[in-house]
Amino acid sequence: MAIHKKESFTQKEQDLAAFAKALAHPARIAVLKVLAEKNECICGEIVDVLPLAQSTVSQHLKELKSAGLIDGSVDGPRSCYCINWKAFEKFNQEFTSLFQKLKIRNEKACC
Amino acid sequence: MAIHKKESFTQKEQDLAAFAKALAHPARIAVLKVLAEKNECICGEIVDVLPLAQSTVSQHLKELKSAGLIDGSVDGPRSCYCINWKAFEKFNQEFTSLFQKLKIRNEKACC
């Protein structure tokens, strides 16, 4: 786009959008599902399950990590990943607080 | 990207990702906030509040609508929009069901 306009919005709006963006790809949803089921696992296990190249999975993992959705730690030549439930909780709360309470007030009418 | 891989994932994963994608921009979060506060309002009211051109806001509204997050109806020369709370509820539930219940089970350990 010509000029970045994202900075014009509040930090909360940007944070929420960034979180949603990390979820905005089925591959990353699938990665999170695997991590949720296995509690923790190494990159290779995820590569085995997903229909994507190793480099692509690694890239998705990187994005999830930089968004704070997952944690990762080096385990010898391997990398172990797991979901950062705290971050998830925070997102869920912010998401809910932004819309859910307004919902009750406004559920009555719609155009 | 070279080839579309999104189709390789489950419908639920794709739906959830599509929903998240609609939320994945601060401008759209801001639009939803305005709609939640005012319950319903016309395009122009949103344009007045956001730091974006009319055409850009209209495009964001279109994306939100096609994602099912908002409803819109023509009112004379105006267009009235409001949040589709039902869709929100569905997303929130799917999101929660996918991760929240696994959370309790797995909160114990992480790498």
Added chain:
DNA sequence: TTCCTTTATCGTATATTTGCGATATAAAAT
């Protein structure tokens, strides 16, 4: 050390998103 395994990063091609101005469309007002 040399090889093997595992993962991250680079380079590249293509697709999608974002934003704006300009223009079309459509109803209301004059």
Added chain:
DNA sequence: ATTTTATATCGCAAATATACGATAAAGGAA
């Protein structure tokens, strides 16, 4: 009928995202 108002859509330019193969890096095994 013409003008005004409100919104949607088109066309473009630039930024991002997506995917892959190739390669680098780093630890473990031989």
